[in-house]
Amino acid sequence: MKNEITLQTRREFLRTTVLGSSLSWTVPAFLANTLTALHSEAADSATQIVTGSDATILVVLQMAGGNDGLNTVVPYANDFYHRARPHLGLSGDKLIKLNDELAFNPALSGFKSLHDAGQLAVVQGVGYPNPSRSHFRSTEIWQTASASDRSEPYGWLGRYFDNACAGSDPTAGIAIGGQLPQAFFAKHPRGICLNNPQNYRFLSKGAGTEESYRKLNDTEMAGIPAEDDNSGGSIGSLAAGMPMQGGSAVDFISRTAMDAQMSSDKIRDIAAKVQTQAAYPGSQLGTSLKLVAKLIGGGLPTRVYYVSQGGYDTHTNQIGAQARLLKDLGDATQAFVQDMKAQGNLPRVLVMTFSEFGRRVSENASGGTDHGAAAPLFIVGNRVKAGLLGKHPSLAPQDLHQGDLKYNLDFRNVYAGVLENWLKTKSLPILGKAFEPLPVV
Amino acid sequence: MLKPLPVRDWNYAMAAHLLNRAGFGGPPREIEALADRGPESAVNFVVDYESIPDPTPNPAWAKPDPDRLKKIREVNQRGTPEEKKQLQREENQLQRDRLMELRGWWLQRMAVGPRPFQEKMVLFWHGHFATSAEKVRNAYYLWRQNELFRRLATQNWQDLLLEAGKDPAMLVWLDQAQSSRQHPNENFAREVMELFALGEGHYSERDVTEAARALTGWTLDRAREKFVYRPQIHDAGPKTFLGRTGNWSGEDVIEQIIAQPQSARFITGKLWNYFAGQPPSEELNTGLAAVFRASGGHFKPLLRTMFRSEEFYQASVLRNQVKSPVQWLVGSVRALECPLPPPLVSCGMIRQLGQDLFAPPNVKGWDGGTSWITTNTLLARYNDAESLVQGTLPPLGAGDLGGKTKTAGGGKKALRFLQRVRMGGVEVGKILTPEERANQSLLVVSLERRLFQSPLKGDQKRALLDFLASRTHLNDDDIQAAIRLMMSTPQYQVT
Numbered sequence: 001m002k003n004e005i006t007l008q009t010r011r012e013f014l015r016t017t018v019l020g021s022s023l024s025w026t027v028p029a030f031l032a033n034t035l036t037a038l039h040s041e042a043a044d045s046a047t048q049i050v051t052g053s054d055a056t057i058l059v060v061l062q063m064a065g066g067n068d069g070l071n072t073v074v075p076y077a078n079d080f081y082h083r084a085r086p087h088l089g090l091s092g093d094k095l096i097k098l099n100d101e102l103a104f105n106p107a108l109s110g111f112k113s114l115h116d117a118g119q120l121a122v123v124q125g126v127g128y129p130n131p132s133r134s135h136f137r138s139t140e141i142w143q144t145a146s147a148s149d150r151s152e153p154y155g156w157l158g159r160y161f162d163n164a165c166a167g168s169d170p171t172a173g174i175a176i177g178g179q180l181p182q183a184f185f186a187k188h189p190r191g192i193c194l195n196n197p198q199n200y201r202f203l204s205k206g207a208g209t210e211e212s213y214r215k216l217n218d219t220e221m222a223g224i225p226a227e228d229d230n231s232g233g234s235i236g237s238l239a240a241g242m243p244m245q246g247g248s249a250v251d252f253i254s255r256t257a258m259d260a261q262m263s264s265d266k267i268r269d270i271a272a273k274v275q276t277q278a279a280y281p282g283s284q285l286g287t288s289l290k291l292v293a294k295l296i297g298g299g300l301p302t303r304v305y306y307v308s309q310g311g312y313d314t315h316t317n318q319i320g321a322q323a324r325l326l327k328d329l330g331d332a333t334q335a336f337v338q339d340m341k342a343q344g345n346l347p348r349v350l351v352m353t354f355s356e357f358g359r360r361v362s363e364n365a366s367g368g369t370d371h372g373a374a375a376p377l378f379i380v381g382n383r384v385k386a387g388l389l390g391k392h393p394s395l396a397p398q399d400l401h402q403g404d405l406k407y408n409l410d411f412r413n414v415y416a417g418v419l420e421n422w423l424k425t426k427s428l429p430i431l432g433k434a435f436e437p438l439p440v441v
Numbered sequence: 442m443l444k445p446l447p448v449r450d451w452n453y454a455m456a457a458h459l460l461n462r463a464g465f466g467g468p469p470r471e472i473e474a475l476a477d478r479g480p481e482s483a484v485n486f487v488v489d490y491e492s493i494p495d496p497t498p499n500p501a502w503a504k505p506d507p508d509r510l511k512k513i514r515e516v517n518q519r520g521t522p523e524e525k526k527q528l529q530r531e532e533n534q535l536q537r538d539r540l541m542e543l544r545g546w547w548l549q550r551m552a553v554g555p556r557p558f559q560e561k562m563v564l565f566w567h568g569h570f571a572t573s574a575e576k577v578r579n580a581y582y583l584w585r586q587n588e589l590f591r592r593l594a595t596q597n598w599q600d601l602l603l604e605a606g607k608d609p610a611m612l613v614w615l616d617q618a619q620s621s622r623q624h625p626n627e628n629f630a631r632e633v634m635e636l637f638a639l640g641e642g643h644y645s646e647r648d649v650t651e652a653a654r655a656l657t658g659w660t661l662d663r664a665r666e667k668f669v670y671r672p673q674i675h676d677a678g679p680k681t682f683l684g685r686t687g688n689w690s691g692e693d694v695i696e697q698i699i700a701q702p703q704s705a706r707f708i709t710g711k712l713w714n715y716f717a718g719q720p721p722s723e724e725l726n727t728g729l730a731a732v733f734r735a736s737g738g739h740f741k742p743l744l745r746t747m748f749r750s751e752e753f754y755q756a757s758v759l760r761n762q763v764k765s766p767v768q769w770l771v772g773s774v775r776a777l778e779c780p781l782p783p784p785l786v787s788c789g790m791i792r793q794l795g796q797d798l799f800a801p802p803n804v805k806g807w808d809g810g811t812s813w814i815t816t817n818t819l820l821a822r823y824n825d826a827e828s829l830v831q832g833t834l835p836p837l838g839a840g841d842l843g844g845k846t847k848t849a850g851g852g853k854k855a856l857r858f859l860q861r862v863r864m865g866g867v868e869v870g871k872i873l874t875p876e877e878r879a880n881q882s883l884l885v886v887s888l889e890r891r892l893f894q895s896p897l898k899g900d901q902k903r904a905l906l907d908f909l910a911s912r913t914h915l916n917d918d919d920i921q922a923a924i925r926l927m928m929s930t931p932q933y934q935v936t
Contacts, residue, residue, distance in 0.1 A: 136575045140803065149627070153805050171816075179841075180795075180815070182802065192817045195838045200817060202929070203824045203836060206922045208911050213823070215904035216930045249718075249761050252811050253819065253931035260816035316526060366522045 056422055059292060059305045059336075059351040060157070060183065061285075063329070065312030066135065068322060069358035069375030069405075072108070073122055073392075077101045080361075080395035088318060088363040098122075102392065107323040110330025111378070118386040119337060120378060121440065123414055125393040127374035127407025131357060135313070135371075138356040143182035145412050145431055156415055156430060157304050158186030164425040165190055165303065171263050174295065175306035176288040183306065191304075192263065197271040197291065201264045217257040270298030277342040278335035285309040286332040293339040296349065303423065312355060316366040329353075333380055341382075350422050350441070351380040354411065360403050361395060373404035377414065383441045390438075413438045442728045445749045451480045455754055457894040461936040462716050462762070463487045463748055464557035465771040468778050468872070469891055484748045488595070488741060490556040497550055500542055503584045505666040539580030544798045545784025547587060551771045552781045559594050564767060565715050566590035567798070570605050570637065571806035572614040574799045581666065582610040583799050598708060598738040599699040602638060606695060607668040609661055615804070618661040621674040625653040632804055634698060643703045644683065651680040655689040699738065705730040709743060717753060718762025718810070725752060760895060763813050764936050766794035769822060772936065773829055773928065776891055778872055780865035782829070785855060789837040790825050794818050814934065826928035830921050832866025834859060867924060869917040878920065881909045885923075892927050901930065 074090045075081045077100060082089040095103035096112045104111055114120040130148040132138045137148075144152035145159075154162070157173055161184075165172040173191030175181050184191035194200040202213050274294040280286035288307040295302065309329060314321050333351060340346040358375025374393050393405040400406070416427040417438035428434055446455070456476035460467050464487065475483045516528045551560040567590060574583055586608050593601040605611055606629065612618040620626035630653035634644045658675025661668065680689045683697050698704055709729035713721040721729060729743065736742040747753055764772060770791055774781045781787055791798065795818055801807055828835035842855035869878065877887045885905055889896050897905065905926060912919045927933060 134576065136573075151804050153803060153808070179792075180817075185802065192815060194817060199824075199836045199838075200820060202820060204827065204922075204925075205831070205833075206918065208908060209922050209926065212904055212908040212926050213929050215907075216901050216926060218900075249763050249811065249935045250931050253763070253814050253934050256814050256816060256819055257931055260819050263816055264820060366526065 054348070055301070055303060056424065057296060057303060057305065057345075057349045058418060058423060059289075059307065059349060061329075061333070061351055061353045062181070062306070062308040063312050063325075063353055063355040064139070064308055064310045065314070065355070066138075066357045066359060066371055067312040067325075067355040067375060068314060068318065068369050068372075069355075070361065070395075071318070071322060071369075072105050072326060073098075073124070073376045074103045074105060075101055075392060075395060076103045078395055080397065084362040084395070086363070087367060088369065098388065102388070105323065105326050107327040108330045110327070110332070110334035112330075113334055114330075114337060114380055115386070117382075119382050119384060120380050121384045121386055122376050122378060122388050123409065123438065123440075124376045124388060124390040125374050125405065125408035126377050126390070126411050126414060127357075127405075128410050128412070129407075131373040131404070131407070133357065133371040133373075135356055140182060142354055142356055142411060144185075145415055152432075153185065154187060155181065155183035155185045157183045157306070158191070159430045160304070160419065160423065160425065161190040162186050162188055163429045164423070171267075171300055171302050173304040173306065174292075174300070174302050176291055177306075177308055181306050181308070191306075193306075194267070197267050200267055202261075214261065217254070217261060266298075266300070267295065270294055270300065274298045276339050278338040280335040281328050281331045283309075283328045283332065285328055286335065289332050289336040290339075293336055293343070296340070296345055297343045314359070315364065315368040315370060318363075318368040337380060337382075346382045349381055350384065350418070351378075352414070352418060353378045358405060361400060361405060362403060373401065374407035375405070377411070379414075379418075379440050381441070385439055385441060389440075409438065410435065414440065442724065443732065443746055443750045443752065446480055446751050446754050448479055448481075450754065451483075452476060453890075454759070454894050455480070456483060458754060458759055459483060459487060459748060461772065462718075462753075463744075464561055465551055465768060465775055466936065467557075467775050472894070480749060484745055487558045487748065488745050490559050493555045495554060495556050495559075497546075497554060499588075500539070500546055500584060502539055503581060503588075506581070507664065510664060510666070536574075536578055536580050540574055540583070540799060541784050541788065543580050543584055543587070544788045547798060548767070548771065548781060548784070548787050551767070552774045559591060562594035563587060563590045565712070566594065566601075566605075568715075568801065568806040568809075569711065570611065571801035571804055572610045572799075573801055577610045577613045579610070579613070582608075582613065586610040595740045595744060598704070598733075598740065599695065602633070602699065603692065603695045605637070606633060606656075606691070607659060609667060612659070612661045612668065617656060617659055620653065620657050620660070622654075622657050622676040623674075625650075625657050625676065627653040629653075630656055630694075633695070636805060638698045638704050638707060639701060640703070640707050643701065643707075647681070648683055651682045651689075652694045654678070655680050655682060655694045656691040659691045702730070702734075705733045705738070709733045712740075712743070713747065715809075716747060717758050719758065760893075760932075760935055762936055763810055764934055765807070765809060765813060766791040766796035766818075767798070768936065769794065769934070770825075770829075773826070777830070777867045777924070779829065779867045782864055783862050785842060785859060786828075786835065786837070786862055786864065789841040789859075790821075790828075790835055793821050793835075793837060793841040794825070819934070822934060823929035826933075827925045828864060830867045830925045830928070831918075832864040834862065834864060867921060869920045873920070878915065881906055881915070884909070884915075884920065888924060888927055892924075893932055895932075897927075897930070897932065901932075 070081065071088065071090055074095060076091055076095055090105065094106040096106060096108060097103040111120055128141060128148060132141060132148055141148055143155050145156035146152040161172050171192055173184050175184055175191060175193035177193055177195060180191060180193045202210055204210050271291065271294055274297045276290050276293050280290045285307060292305045292307060309325065311321065311325050336351070337346065340349045354377050355375060357371055357373055359369035359372040361372070364370050390409045393408055412431050412435045416431060416435040417440040419425050419427040419430055420437040421439060421441050427437060453472060453476045457472045460472055460475055478486060513528060513532065516524055520528065551557060554560060567587070572586060577583060589604055589608055593604060615629035615632055616626045617629040627649050631649045634648065635641055654676040658670050658672060659668070660671055660674065677688055679686055682689055682694060683701065685697065687693070706726055710721055710726045713725070713729055729747070732746050733743045770787060788798070795813055796807060825835050827833060837859065842859065872891065873884065873887060877883045885902060905923060908926065909915065909919065909923060
């Protein structure tokens with residue numbers, strides 16, 4: 001039992017530090033060190049002990065529906081582009097030019113500022129072999145980092161939690177939204193999702209009900225064994241979502257109930273107290289990123305946040321619809337970066353976008369584009385390797401695959417870069433295969 | 442090994458265990474009736490459900506619709522882009538509405554239908570052959586598959602595996618409909634071995650390729666909305682599959698898979714895990730597989746043996762299974778004798794809790810067990826309990842109500858509709874006697890028997906009695922709050 005922290009210890013630890021109602025938002029370094037010392041197994045392995053105040057943070061931003069990459073980062077000087085898109089092709093002074101060949105969509109003024117400040121990387125031509133044109137399947141591939149002919153039960157971020165976050169608190173990952181994204185699915189789930197911090201709590205109408213709920217879910221009251229009992233495992237096996245490992249299902253749920261109680265108190269507290277500085281758009285994405293900014297500012301030890309923006313499935317009347325979305329994307333991201341800067345957290349934060357696929361090179365007959373393949377993604381932060389990364393895929397008809405752009409860079413190389421260079425963890429056990437990490441920072 | 446539980450050990454708690462696991466639980470009088478039967482008769486009553494008529498009518502649209510398909514074809518051939526788009530919108534809406542109706546129809550069968558064990562088996566097969574509306578997008582196909590699982594719920598394994606493979610929803614789900622001699626698709630060929638019948642490590646990559654060739658010709662007649670065998674796209678050449686060479690057909694593939702001794706171990710182990718809440722030991726799995734093989738791959742003798750066995754009633758199995766969201770919802774409604782919320786709300790709840798019917802997360806289905814419990818699903822269970830008991834609307838977001846992230850604004854309509862929904866709530870006078878309502882100790886004992894079939898821990902009981910004692914005069918609202926509190930405990934999440 002030398003390397004194990006009893007439930008009692010953990011309870012106290014959580015209560016007084018990471019999630020408890022202590023006055024300090026962040027965990028003092030000595031406590032982090034104590035925890036590390038108490039759990040030397042964790043210190044010896046690739047396991048990361050979160051400290052809340054200095055660990056890097058990844059914000060994953062899903063552009064759901066399949067964003068048209070060619071009208072986002074526009075190859076405005078390319079004849080093939082204009083031939084394939086007589087109506088949708090973008091040209092003229094409004095384009096935000098990056099160089100003699102490429103320009104941002106005019107709506108991406110937010111990205112332009114970030115680009116000029118050296119805080120934005122455009123990773124070009126990202127995709128994967130044998131691309132699927134199904135939203136469902138291709139999203140699944142991106143979320144699980146699987147090969148297109150294999151199904152993986154767990155998400156890539158879930159595998160990150162499983163492999164690298166043992167011993168951390170139940171909020172290793174927070175998804176803003178109603179459903180836990182597949183990327184968070186894990187053998188031992190450590191992610192939570194919340195729409196509205198006001199609902200991430202025990203809701204009750206009657207007086208005294210909440211107090212009784214707290215008593216009924218108190219692990220001591222429920223008689224959950226603490227010391228000298230096999231069901232109280234090491235701290236790693238106590239985190240929310242961990243399997244029973246010899247304990248009973250009720251013991252497991254009791255521990256999760258305690259985590260729920262404390263994380264809910266903490267998150268609501270932060271959401272109410274922490275002020276944000278920047279002007280976010282009133283959109284869903286803006287609201288989500290604002291909440292993320294508050295949670296980061298409040299010192300949660302969360303390593304991964306997940307936000308999502310929908311509506312990119314532009315089969316018809318794409319021009320206006322995509323412009324509105326990109327404007328929202330650029331403005332919300334820019335506001336978030338300003339907020340992080342004001343908080344002093346910008347050096348810790350990296351935002352990465354993804355979309356399940358790009359769209360067909362040729363426009364369709366309804367003023368839109370159909371499901372395609374490779375597309376650019378964006379990485380934002382002040383330590384990012386700014387500018388254009390990778391190679392733009394060729395638009396020459398002979399270079400297309402069934403009318404779609406061919407990828408130059410597997411998205412798993414980007415994931416590997418983020419895991420290795422930003423989250424500082426080995427990507428092999430998470431991606432299941434060696435991918436050359438794209439140097440993103 | 443698998444000896445019957447002695448009659449003397451049979452009691453209210455054991456009967457409740459059988460009713461909970463081989464069904465969705467029930468109110469005390471149902472448990473008592475099962476307890477009075479004794480173990481032999483109780484198990485037979487559950488397993489031999491055919492003698493109980495089930496008059497549930499099918500949804501009105503649950504049949505092929507050639508006229509609609511003809512219209513779609515015509516518009517797609519001759520329509521303007523606007524007409525095509527309009528039709529697509531209508532079709533999407535139609536399928537969404539039907540799917541919601543289908544989910545409600547099935548949940549209602551589980552909650553008030555006369556054959557809960559059959560429905561529990563249908564739920565097992567749905568999780569096993571995990572087929573999702575996200576790809577199939579056809580409510581009729583999904584209903585058909587659901588009916589197939591019901592019809593063959595406890596019949597023969599080979600028959601079920603064969604029919605499940607030829608089922609339209611499956612043909613679409615695992616791409617068999619697109620497979621042909623020129624381009625054999627390996628999706629179904631792989632999963633039928635890996636996920637449905639053998640498990641990883643019991644076949645080779647070569648077996649997958651060869652099975653895919655043998656299965657060509659199995660496809661979907663989209664106009665008639667049913668399976669069709671097309672000899673012209675079948676690869677009739679010789680294949681070597683699981684060690685044998687011949688001009689195998691799809692049927693041969695299924696037959697040879699079932700002939701593997703591993704196939705009996707695999708499915709009996711998975712069934713035990715579903716009902717007992719934990720995987721069987723090697724020894725127990727061997728015993729279960731032997732019973733299954735001895736009966737020629739029929740499920741009933743196996744299930745009867747399982748539900749009669751001492752192993753099924755041992756202490757480590759009792760009250761040690763995390764309720765699935767469906768079990769939680771349907772079980773609560775049955776135990777509390779209250780109405781199932783309208784489909785939109787019921788489906789929103791179980792979706793929020795992680796089990797969207799007809800939309801399992803992937804081809805492996807739901808992981809189950811402790812994976813149902815996260816901090817947010819636990820809080821959601823506690824809050825949904827308030828809605829069920831007090832008849833208030835649960836805190837559901839647009840996403841819980843079926844909104845899709847890829848289309849902006851999805852679910853808002855449902856959110857508006859939600860405002861008009863009427864919830865039932867628990868009628869206190871129906872489930873408690875006047876004496877129980879007047880006496881706090883009797884009240885708690887009665888509710889423990891109804892909700893847990895076992896007493897709460899001492900400190901928890903005190904907390905509950907303190908809560909009741911803080912009320913000067915117990916009214917129905919207070920009793921509802923007490924029921925909700927009892928459901929907001931770790932103990933209520935297991936069965």
